Amino acid sequence: MARRSEHTREQLRDLMLEAAEQLIVNKGLAGLSARAIARQIGYTPGTIYLVFANLDDLILQVNARTLDRLRLPMQAAVAATDDPEQQLLGAARAYADFARGHPNLWRACFEHRLPEGVAGPDFIDTRIAQLVELIMAPLARVSGAEGAALDAAAQSLWSGVHGVCILTLTGKLHMVGGQATEHLTDDLITHYLAGLVSRTSPASSRA
């Protein structure tokens, strides 16, 4: 019972990540199991532990990939125009779009919990920070904010967009006048920006 390098460690890693991704896509994080991955790639569960420390480790690697893929359309949206407000609106729409298009992968990034004490690894934190940094430049241009105020603005605004996506896409916002995700992100961003501009550079409208 050994196929001695029928696949490289690296190939095996990719096979497993691919299989895991597919399982998450089809049945959500809860549908993922070491046994299911093994079944799908024709190995036994034990083999997974030759490549990953444990299932959490594997899931975090899938999430890292997802965050990388999520960054691309957001970058594209920022690159698509020179108007900083449009850049922010576009990035948020790209974010919401990705979340709606790959709900299970996206939710896996934010709903996966490590055991009680353990902190998330740097390679995830870094990738989330990259997303927030994407909006820093447009935000600085549109508001004139800098330093700690700019950090705060980027974090609160992006968290806000994230919150809108979470609550609308998980169906927890089934209330009175249920609004579409993009409608709400647009609302949040335009009003936030208007307020930020009026407070940071009080007397100007440079149209």
Added chain:
Amino acid sequence: MARRSEHTREQLRDLMLEAAEQLIVNKGLAGLSARAIARQIGYTPGTIYLVFANLDDLILQVNARTLDRLRLPMQAAVAATDDPEQQLLGAARAYADFARGHPNLWRACFEHRLPEGVAGPDFIDTRIAQLVELIMAPLARVSGAEGAALDAAAQSLWSGVHGVCILTLTGKLHMVGGQATEHLTDDLITHYLAGLVSRTSPASSRA
């Protein structure tokens, strides 16, 4: 093996919810199990299924209680002042406070996933809607918005506050200039409100 009403159905229900809550508080949603609940109250796992349809049902009941408890400090914050902006800031701070004070219970409300197809029950949706409705009146007063615009504002703003709480409290916002939760909710609300006011009732400052 039958103690024939050593406890009422109702008492049993309370015992189970209490035990479940304690387990979630101490070890998170992942630390909850039918066997653990049963062990804690001196019954066997099977008994749980005489009272609840399944574990998900039980968890949803715990979450309903949590949301009820969460509403109280938010209501108090709204009642504590007449200034609508202060009401909104206070409600958000109360929300963040509760989330920080009972992180595992709070996260259970939003991270618990039902099986793939199943939708959340009304008694949860209703309670979330109640939280959003709490901020509708202040929001209407401060902005003059009404109808669909008011709905959108309440939903996007509250979702935003929720997003800030999620990302800061789960440690996913460990970035450049890490900001305190309350600082970010204040930032989000003040700027959003400033923008909302300037767009809804363009030419006025009624201090």
Added chain:
DNA sequence: GCGCGATAGTGAACGGCGTTCATTATCGGC
């Protein structure tokens, strides 16, 4: 061509899980 040490991969096992259900021990009423 051959044997041998290294090792990729196995598969059985452990202790846990949610859930079901035939069985039992106890109760209230006759």
Added chain:
DNA sequence: GCCGATAATGAACGCCGTTCACTATCGCGC
């Protein structure tokens, strides 16, 4: 003092993550 109803059991089913002694195969030195 019995008997029907029923609260509660506990064993069972099929899952789970994870570990590890073992084995079947490989590449290498002869």
